[in-house]
Amino acid sequence: MKDLIKLIGILLFTLLLACSSDSGDDGGNGGGGGKDDVWDKSRTAKVLVISDLSAGNLFPNTNYSSVVNTIKATEQNVILLNNTNVSFSATEMLNPAAKVALQSLYMPYFVPHGKTGNEYLGNTILLGQALNEMQQTVLSADCWMFQAEIPFTSSLKMRFLSGSFSSEDQIAAAVSSIKNNLFVSTLVAGTVKRNIVSKLETSLSTALTKDSYMLNIVDNVNKSSEYCIYILGSSKWKLRDTNESAISGDIKSFLIQIELLK
Amino acid sequence: MKKIFNFRVYILIILSFSAINLLAQDKVQLKVLCYNLRFGELASLEEFAEFIKKENPDIVALQEVDVNTSRIRAPHQNGKNFISELAFRTGMLSLYARTIDYAGGYYGIGILSKYPISQSQRIFLPMPEGAKERRALLTGEVELSEGKSITFACTHLDYTTSEVRRAQVDFINRQLMKIETPIILCGDFNARPDSDEIANGMKKWMQVSTMDFTIPAKSPKSKIDYIFCYPASDVWKIVKSYTPVVQLSDHLPIITTLTLETN
Numbered sequence: 069m070k071d072l073i074k075l076i077g078i079l080l081f082t083l084l085l086a087c088s089s090d091s092g093d094d095g096g097n098g099g100g101g102g103k104d105d106v107w108d109k110s111r112t113a114k115v116l117v118i119s120d121l122s123a124g125n126l127f128p129n130t131n132y133s134s135v136v137n138t139i140k141a142t143e144q145n146v147i148l149l150n151n152t153n154v155s156f157s158a159t160e161m162l163n164p165a166a167k168v169a170l171q172s173l174y175m176p177y178f179v180p181h182g183k184t185g186n187e188y189l190g191n192t193i194l195l196g197q198a199l200n201e202m203q204q205t206v207l208s209a210d211c212w213m214f215q216a217e218i219p220f221t222s223s224l225k226m227r228f229l230s231g232s233f234s235s236e237d238q239i240a241a242a243v244s245s246i247k248n249n250l251f252v253s254t255l256v257a258g259t260v261k262r263n264i265v266s267k268l269e270t271s272l273s274t275a276l277t278k279d280s281y282m283l284n285i286v287d288n289v290n291k292s293s294e295y296c297i298y299i300l301g302s303s304k305w306k307l308r309d310t311n312e313s314a315i316s317g318d319i320k321s322f323l324i325q326i327e328l329l330k
Numbered sequence: 331m332k333k334i335f336n337f338r339v340y341i342l343i344i345l346s347f348s349a350i351n352l353l354a355q356d357k358v359q360l361k362v363l364c365y366n367l368r369f370g371e372l373a374s375l376e377e378f379a380e381f382i383k384k385e386n387p388d389i390v391a392l393q394e395v396d397v398n399t400s401r402i403r404a405p406h407q408n409g410k411n412f413i414s415e416l417a418f419r420t421g422m423l424s425l426y427a428r429t430i431d432y433a434g435g436y437y438g439i440g441i442l443s444k445y446p447i448s449q450s451q452r453i454f455l456p457m458p459e460g461a462k463e464r465r466a467l468l469t470g471e472v473e474l475s476e477g478k479s480i481t482f483a484c485t486h487l488d489y490t491t492s493e494v495r496r497a498q499v500d501f502i503n504r505q506l507m508k509i510e511t512p513i514i515l516c517g518d519f520n521a522r523p524d525s526d527e528i529a530n531g532m533k534k535w536m537q538v539s540t541m542d543f544t545i546p547a548k549s550p551k552s553k554i555d556y557i558f559c560y561p562a563s564d565v566w567k568i569v570k571s572y573t574p575v576v577q578l579s580d581h582l583p584i585i586t587t588l589t590l591e592t593n
Contacts, residue, residue, distance in 0.1 A: 154421070154423065156421070156444065159386060160383075160421060161420065161421025161422055161444060162421045163417060163418065163421045163422065163423065166414055166417035166418035166421070166422075166423075166424065167418045169411075169414045169417070169418070170411060170414040170415050170417075170418045173398070173411060174414075175413075175414065175426060176414065176417065176423075176424065178423045178446055178447075180446045188446060190446070197428075198397075198425075198426040198427060198428055198436075198438075198452075199450070199452075200451070200452050201450070201451050201452070202449065202450045202451075203448070203449050204446075204447075204448040204449065206448065206473075209476055210476070212446070212448065
């Protein structure tokens with residue numbers, strides 16, 4: 069009888085261990101080419117996206133302190149400030165992301181995705197170090213895709229790409245560019261207009277083989293926004309966790325953790 | 331009567347072709363500023379930013395740019411990120427290249443631009459025998475308008491010997507001559523116009539800054555700061571060039587307004 073109780077105890081313990089090893093695994097949509105049942109945090113890249121997921125300017129006023137405080141308080145490898153538009157006139161330019169970079173001690177890299185008569189529309193990538201090399205591919209008129217090699221652990225680097233898409237022609241160009249740059253360490257993050265997400269999905273599935281990539285749409289809690297965040301990469305990447313927090317007004321932070329599987 | 335008619339048609343055709351040719355040739359005007367900041371020892375970043383805003387350049391090349399250093403000689407600048415602060419205060423987009431770690435932070439060169447930068451690269455310059463400190467070339471491909479871009483490069487050559495600088499100039503030439511876009515190269519070359527590295531090493535380039543002396547700022551006796559353009563043909567034209575006398579650094583800034591003609 070005692071042996072039976074012991075056996076049941078061992079079985080229950082084993083079952084408990086098996087269940088706990090899955091915690092924090094959001095599953096993701098992609099293939100996952102390696103062992104992915106246990107989250108290896110030492111191989112995890114952290115992307116912090118700060119956005120209100122609208123088409124509007126992230127900083128309609130000059131109150132940057134709440135965003136700066138969030139950046140300072142969050143451990144990450146790369147920050148994407150969405151829609152940090154740069155306005156200009158004949159005599160003056162206003163570049164709000166430079167203020168955020170200055171106050172948070174990061175290096176800013178502007179990635180345009182549109183242009184009006186007096187404004188560059190775009191995102192800013194913030195990095196802890198100045199890059200040795202950076203490249204931006206022109207996808208369509210005034211819409212660029214950022215690309216650079218960024219370390220995310222002491223020994224691992226990712227080929228980080230970023231772009232924001234609001235039209236189908238931008239997606240077509242982006243998918244073509246991503247196809248040429250899809251290596252094991254490639255990770256792409258950005259925003260996409262909600263009504264063209266399906267175009268992104270179909271374009272990728274047409275251009276790439278099913279098991280060669282992963283795509284995750286990171287939605288906000290109420291799923292009501294005009295834009296959403298996408299995370300795309302080789303199938304070696306696995307989305308592990310997304311943490312959405314309110315910063316100020318409609319501005320939210322999304323800390324996205326993605327593991328590079330062995 | 332028929333001859334006069336034919337002549338008029340002929341003139342009309344020539345004028346039409348000239349007009350089409352003029353329309354096809356776009357001119358872009360660029361105001362370029364090059365300034366060695368001497369790690370901000372002699373002025374605040376607010377003063378540098380005010381100067382840049384007053385001059386209203388399109389692109390700026392900066393040398394001796396500190397990030398988060400704690401220099402004893404410039405305590406008022408301790409912990410400051412020069413490039414981000416100047417970008418914020420001027421509203422311009424920025425690039426930075428660390429050349430060495432220094433005083434708890436970095437020492438390097440930077441670029442400010444009114445135009446987005448589609449590509450950038452930091453390339454370390456060679457350090458032949460006699461070189462004292464690592465130096466770099468920072469390049470950025472600047473998108474002026476759709477389909478029109480230039481390469482803007484900033485450098486700061488070694489201060490030691492002419493031989494070292496000649497090796498660095500030759501290396502820069504090899505790097506930049508591979509590029510297909512028109513190029514502007516600015517910097518503190520630590521060399522006079524009659525030196526081997528400038529007179530011979532840079533002979534393929536068009537020197538577009540004034541020949542005014544740039545150092546020491548209080549009583550200038552020598553020119554060591556330059557703005558060069560490539561190709562040195564009809565592509566670049568100087569509109570205006572001057573050397574403002576301001577005492578924010580031990581160097582004087584140099585400014586040139588250029589037109590770039592593209593077909």
